[in-house]
Amino acid sequence: xxxxxxxxxxxxxxxxxxxxxxxxxxxxxxxxxxxxxxxxxxxxxxxxxxxxxxxxxxxxxxxxxxxxxxxxxxxxxxxxxxxxxxxxxxxxxxxxxxxxxxxxxxxxxxxxxxxxxxxxxxxxxxxxxxxxxxxxxxxxxxxxxxxxxxxxxxxxxxxxxxxxxxxxxxxxxxxxxxxxxxxxxxxxxxxxxxxxxxxxxxxxxxxxxxxxxxxxxxxxxxxxxxxxxxxxxxxxxxxxxxxxxxxxxxxxxxxxxxxxxxxxxxxxxxxxxxxxxxxxxxxxxxxxxxxxxxxxxxxxxxxxxxxxxxxxxxxxxxxxxxxxxxxxxxxxxxxxxxxxxxxxxxxxxxxxxxxxxxxxxxxxxxxxxxxxxxxxxxxxxxxxxxxxxxxxxxxxxxxxxxxxxxxxxxxxxxxxxxxxxxxxxxxxxxxxxxxx
Numbered sequence: 001x002x003x004x005x006x007x008x009x010x011x012x013x014x015x016x017x018x019x020x021x022x023x024x025x026x027x028x029x030x031x032x033x034x035x036x037x038x039x040x041x042x043x044x045x046x047x048x049x050x051x052x053x054x055x056x057x058x059x060x061x062x063x064x065x066x067x068x069x070x071x072x073x074x075x076x077x078x079x080x081x082x083x084x085x086x087x088x089x090x091x092x093x094x095x096x097x098x099x100x101x102x103x104x105x106x107x108x109x110x111x112x113x114x115x116x117x118x119x120x121x122x123x124x125x126x127x128x129x130x131x132x133x134x135x136x137x138x139x140x141x142x143x144x145x146x147x148x149x150x151x152x153x154x155x156x157x158x159x160x161x162x163x164x165x166x167x168x169x170x171x172x173x174x175x176x177x178x179x180x181x182x183x184x185x186x187x188x189x190x191x192x193x194x195x196x197x198x199x200x201x202x203x204x205x206x207x208x209x210x211x212x213x214x215x216x217x218x219x220x221x222x223x224x225x226x227x228x229x230x231x232x233x234x235x236x237x238x239x240x241x242x243x244x245x246x247x248x249x250x251x252x253x254x255x256x257x258x259x260x261x262x263x264x265x266x267x268x269x270x271x272x273x274x275x276x277x278x279x280x281x282x283x284x285x286x287x288x289x290x291x292x293x294x295x296x297x298x299x300x301x302x303x304x305x306x307x308x309x310x311x312x313x314x315x316x317x318x319x320x321x322x323x324x325x326x327x328x329x330x331x332x333x334x335x336x337x338x339x340x341x342x343x344x345x346x347x348x349x350x351x352x353x354x355x356x357x358x359x360x361x362x363x364x365x366x367x368x369x370x371x372x373x374x375x376x377x378x379x380x381x382x383x384x385x386x387x388x389x390x391x392x393x394x395x396x397x398x399x400x401x402x403x404x405x406x407x408x409x410x411x412x413x414x415x416x417x418x419x420x421x422x423x424x425x426x427x428x429x430x431x432x433x434x435x436x
Contacts, residue, residue: 002048002093003180003209003229004272005360007303007350008310009046012280013054014061015331016313019073021059023106029075034083038090040337044316045350048093050182052280054080060327061097062184063104063150067168077175084176095180095209096172100165101188102144102151105136109164110152114138125161127153145185156193166200173204186212186222186231194227211274219259220267233273233307235259240277240301241285244294244391249374252301253366256376260306260364269363275302276310280331284312287320293427296345297389300429303349304378304387306364316343345411352410352431358383359431368398373424375400384434385410390424397423407432 013019017030031054041049053061056069070080084094103110109122117123117140118130132141135149145151155161172178181201183189189212201208212222214231222228236259239252259268277285277298285298295318303309317338321329337343353359362378362385369375372392378385386407390396402418409416410431416422424430 001207003308005354006048006308007046007353008048008050008308009041010050010279010310010312012052012331013074015333017074018333023058027072029079031074031079031083035086037337038086042090045347047091049087050095053097053099058104058106062099064099065104065106068171081176093179095182096178097184098181099184101185102153105150105152124158125155127155170204180209183212187214198227223271230272230274233275237276240298241288244298245290247372247391249369249371253369253374256305256364262365273307274310275307277302278315279312283323284315284319284321286318287322294391296342297391297429299346299349300389303353316346318342348411356385358385367400386432388424388430390428393426395423395425397421404435407434
């Protein structure tokens with residue numbers, strides 16, 4: 001599938017485009033700003049863009065009002081179609097956020113329930129108690145997602161509600177020709193619904209990509225041949241930055257081995273999780289690393305390990321923000337893209353990843369593992385790449401059986417001779433494509 005050979009770029013449109021937090025009902029064509037960034041995204045090496053919510057919502061995008069309308073603060077459906085068409089012309093796929101577990105209080109069907117109560121034809125779309133009351137004093141009680149009553153839980157056990165969601169997905173494909181959906185809080189969605197969605201999207205577009213937001217638990221219960229193609233790799237997310245901050249490569253390598261190692265009990269071997277160092281919900285990686293010189297190396301790790309690398313807008317040049325500062329800090333409105341040494345390095349990683357069958361599909365095996373450095377192998381039947389990372393401020397020489405005499409570094413193009421051992425410079429990463 002195309003997604004397994006892709007580098008993703010995430011945009012949170014409402015923040016990126018400088019939209020007001022509250023939906024003011026004023027139509028502004030802000031989403032067209034993305035057109036000015038498409039060349040930057042392409043030059044970065046990304047060939048897929050994941051848009052956080054773009055549909056009409058009450059405030060932050062995850063409280064949907066209308067599944068078939070682009071948020072007026074961002075523009076019109078025609079505006080967004082122009083953005084998608086521009087990306088497609090550049091060979092860039094587009095994935096939308098699908099928020100199906102809950103809707104906003106301004107969702108049209110919920111507004112009908114508030115008005116007509118028991119007489120509403122949509123009363124079964126939600127979890128309601130007409131004898132109770134809500135924190136908004138509606139004169140009825142409804143279930144909110146995790147106690148957030150601005151997020152009205154949708155009853156996906158109701159056939160009419162499910163049909164409305166599926167109809168919306170078909171609309172996105174027909175209207176915008178999107179290539180996939182990232183499912184918000186996928187861990188709250190039933191397996192029955194996920195199987196039905198997968199079968200439906202497979203019938204509409206055979207290479208349609210479904211990636212779910214999963215935090216912890218057994219990812220294999222959701223990522224399989226009948227449900228999701230992929231999920232957010234939160235279990236390795238923490239291990240990536242923590243390994244560098246604590247100078248303990250064992251942490252992240254053991255996490256990767258648990259999922260993708262050579263042992264028979266590994267549950268996700270051959271699967272492709274979405275790897276990231278930050279996103280719209282967590283502290284920026286440049287603010288969480290204790291040593292700034294590790295910043296390129298965390299990207300080398302997620303581009304080298306099994307999975308699909310994803311870069312969050314702004315982080316490619318080292319943007320900083322902490323979660324404690326609130327969502328607006330994590331979801332800023334940059335005027336223009338910045339190109340610096342980190343940006344150029346990520347573009348080289350992206351090129352190496354996309355062009356390497358071993359990095360996209362290869363098995364994972366540890367070759368050298370110490371606290372401050374590691375070397376691991378990605379291997380298919382036809383290709384073999386060794387990824388070597390040294391997080392220390394001193395060079396280190398590693399002696400191991402490389403299985404060949406020379407290799408070419410996919411990042412620098414330099415030829416590497418394994419005859420006298422492999423010396424890893426301080427704060428470095430190498431991607432050695434081994435000779436056939």
